[in-house]
Amino acid sequence: MIILKTPEEIEYIKQACRLTADTLEMLTKAIKPGVSTLELDRLAEEYIRSHGGVPSCKGYCGFPATICASVNDVVVHGIPNAKTKLRNGDVISIDLVAAVNGYQGDSAITVPVGHVKPAVTKLLKVTEESLFKGIEQAVPGNHIGDISHAVQTYCEGFGYGVVRDFVGHGLGRDMHEDPQIPNYGSAGHGPKIKPGMVLCIEPMITMGTYEVEVLRDDWTTVTLDGKPAAHFEHTIVITENGPEILTMRSKPRLID
Ligand code: MF3
Numbered sequence: 001m002i003i004l005k006t007p008e009e010i011e012y013i014k015q016a017c018r019l020t021a022d023t024l025e026m027l028t029k030a031i032k033p034g035v036s037t038l039e040l041d042r043l044a045e046e047y048i049r050s051h052g053g054v055p056s057c058k059g060y061c062g063f064p065a066t067i068c069a070s071v072n073d074v075v076v077h078g079i080p081n082a083k084t085k086l087r088n089g090d091v092i093s094i095d096l097v098a099a100v101n102g103y104q105g106d107s108a109i110t111v112p113v114g115h116v117k118p119a120v121t122k123l124l125k126v127t128e129e130s131l132f133k134g135i136e137q138a139v140p141g142n143h144i145g146d147i148s149h150a151v152q153t154y155c156e157g158f159g160y161g162v163v164r165d166f167v168g169h170g171l172g173r174d175m176h177e178d179p180q181i182p183n184y185g186s187a188g189h190g191p192k193i194k195p196g197m198v199l200c201i202e203p204m205i206t207m208g209t210y211e212v213e214v215l216r217d218d219w220t221t222v223t224l225d226g227k228p229a230a231h232f233e234h235t236i237v238i239t240e241n242g243p244e245i246l247t248m249r250s251k252p253r254l255i256d
């Protein structure tokens with residue numbers, strides 16, 4: 001069941017999304033060679049709590065941390081740890097959910113560490129662009145499949161893999177609500193998009209195969225071919241006039 005949000009609920013979601021975006025922005029400044037993913041996690045938790053929020057991933061289905069920190073071939077759900085220190089040329093995806101007053105905000109970015117190979121920078125850029133292609137389709141009267149189709153065709157046009165095993169979602173009091181929003185699919189299919197829907201669109205795109213594997217910790221999800229992956233996510237609200245991005249950062253695009 002898709003829960004349409006009232007204006008009051010949307011105000012709460014906006015606050016959570018603001019904190020989520022600000023936390024990501026703070027983290028991008030801390031990302032440099034030598035920093036461990038655990039240090040980034042501590043910074044994120046401290047920032048969220050000191051601004052009146054709650055880190056929603058911590059304890060969610062047993063996930064032990066505030067952020068998902070996914071380096072290079074880790075697509076999603078990397079567990080922050082002291083051993084994983086960022087190196088020049090890495091890329092790190094950070095996915096973060098913060099709650100304020102019981103409502104959630106959800107956003108993800110993939111950030112280059114130091115100097116990254118041009119082919120990898122391109123993957124990041126295209127993945128971020130595909131998120132905006134998806135958002136453009138999120139207008140009343142369109143269908144969820146229009147979002148999926150836009151993301152898929154854009155990324156596959158560059159020869160990239162579109163991950164199937166994880167999808168975007170609705171959001172509200174819960175981090176994951178209906179509808180599911182795959183990053184692949186047919187235009188015109190799926191639920192109709194209506195004002196009051198709050199949606200998280202999150203392309204997970206790889207430089208090779210779209211096949212992924214979950215490691216024995218039950219979380220860390222890697223590409224089967226070991227090639228790098230990128231992940232960008234925004235929470236949006238559908239208005240009569242189209243989509244409004246709630247997790248916008250001060251610089252709209254991470255990759256120029
Ligand atoms: N933020 C993720 C999403 O986009 C969920 C994180 S999984 C968790 O749906 F278990 F760590 F919370």
Ligand code: CO
Pocket residue numbers: 106107168169200202233
């Ligand atoms: Co999400």
